[in-house]
Amino acid sequence: MTWLTAREIAGLPCFVMTERAVRDKLARLNVPSRPRLGRTGGGGLEYDCSALPEETRAAISAEAIHAAGSKALAVVDTPAVRSF
Numbered sequence: 001m002t003w004l005t006a007r008e009i010a011g012l013p014c015f016v017m018t019e020r021a022v023r024d025k026l027a028r029l030n031v032p033s034r035p036r037l038g039r040t041g042g043g044g045l046e047y048d049c050s051a052l053p054e055e056t057r058a059a060i061s062a063e064a065i066h067a068a069g070s071k072a073l074a075v076v077d078t079p080a081v082r083s084f
Helices: 019-028 054-075
Strands: 033-035 045-048
Antiparallel strands (some): 033 045
């Protein structure tokens, strides 16, 4: 399960750019939330991505795949080129 903040969700498909509007829509959709891990005394909330609309989840997945691919390409060594 992936948990994201309202700031991270803002601007994704089906959501507007402002955090306040994102929090309001998440409340209307009854998306499960929890206090942010590692934060005490008002650290905000994280929201369960599995409860988001399909289009939004697809965008999150595509972004994660793109980020993983970028990291993997940086690790791959290119073979030495031999001149003839």
